[in-house]
Amino acid sequence: MKSVFITLPLFFLTLQAQSTSTTTPIQHVVVIFQENVSFDHYFATYPAAANNSAVEPRFTTAPNTPPVNGLNGTLLTNNPNSAQPFRLSRAQAVTCDQDHNYGDEQKSLNSGLMNKFVEAVGSSSASCDIAGLGKSIVMSYYDGNTVTAFWNYAQNYAMSDNSFGTTFGPSTPGALNLIAGQTHGATVTAGSASGNVSAGSVIGDFRPDPSLDDCSLATPELTSLSAASMSATS
Numbered sequence: 454m455k456s457v458f459i460t461l462p463l464f465f466l467t468l469q470a471q472s473t474s475t476t477t478p479i480q481h482v483v484v485i486f487q488e489n490v491s492f493d494h495y496f497a498t499y500p501a502a503a504n505n506s507a508v509e510p511r512f513t514t515a516p517n518t519p520p521v522n523g524l525n526g527t528l529l530t531n532n533p534n535s536a537q538p539f540r541l542s543r544a545q546a547v548t549c550d551q552d553h554n555y556g557d558e559q560k561s562l563n564s565g566l567m568n569k570f571v572e573a574v575g576s577s578s579a580s581c582d583i584a585g586l587g588k589s590i591v592m593s594y595y596d597g598n599t600v601t602a603f604w605n606y607a608q609n610y611a612m613s614d615n616s617f618g619t620t621f622g623p624s625t626p627g628a629l630n631l632i633a634g635q636t637h638g639a640t641v642t643a644g645s646a647s648g649n650v651s652a653g654s655v656i657g658d659f660r661p662d663p664s665l666d667d668c669s670l671a672t673p674e675l676t677s678l679s680a681a682s683m684s685a686t687s
Contacts, residue, residue: 488624489553492614494593495600497524497538499607499614502597509543512597512604521614524594533568536589543599549581551591555622555656625649625658629678638680646676 487495499521500514524538532538541548552558552574561573575588583590597604606612620630629636636655639646649657655678 488627489551492521492616493523493538495595495603496521496607496612496614497594498529498540498596499523499604500597502604503540504598506542506598509598510601512601514597514604515608518608521612523614532592533566534592535568535571536592538592538594539589541583541593541595541599545583545593546599547581548583548590548593549577552576553623555626558621622656623658626655629655633680635680638678640677640679641675642677643675650676 500518501520502512504511504513524532529538557573561567561570563569563573570591571588575591577587577590586593618627618630619634620626620636626636637653639650639653639655641650649655655676
């Protein structure tokens with residue numbers, strides 16, 4: 454028998470092959486990796502969608518769909534951050550890119566108090582501000598009326614709402630950590646990696662490029678990774 458386990462972000466499938474065969478064996482592993490977006494931004498109130506607008510499609514979940522460990526109770530109505538969570542409509546689909554730098558994300562957690570997201574990683578500008586919300590946009594979320602495809606995925610596959618990233622920072626550290634379970638073992642082989650590598654760990658997006666990648670850009674700065682993978686799924 455073959456089993457499938459799915460976790461986030463957003464859906465990560467790993468396979469465990471056993472000796473017996475199945476009627477419908479698993480042939481493909483698919484990873485949909487959403488960069489720089491939190492679980493709550495898409496699934497905060499799952500499986501309850503607002504269903505309060507005639508211009509947005511209703512979302513009705515299957516019977517007995519369990520709720521997620523998301524924004525509910527006091528986290529939704531009495532959040533410790535300086536702005537309370539709020540729902541975005543389909544008309545508000547395009548938002549400012551939020552700050553996801555390594556150090557700023559550490560500041561937003563505020564030693565575990567989880568109450569400095571607006572001040573530390575909220576981002577806004579005149580070109581992408583929504584309704585004058587400014588940096589408070591970092592506390593926004595969508596639901597099944599607005600990110601309907603993702604909620605449909607959740608209805609048809611297992612979903613882990615307690616899969617937490619173990620590193621800070623933007624795309625590159627997150628992707629490395631997803632596959633390898635760590636971001637350490639980085640060596641700058643040419644130029645300087647200021648802001649991207651610290652004490653042997655990747656903390657930023659690679660510019661320098663990886664040394665051994667044939668598709669690396671023509672840049673004077675290169676970095677290689679040599680540490681062992683800590684992930685059982687790599």
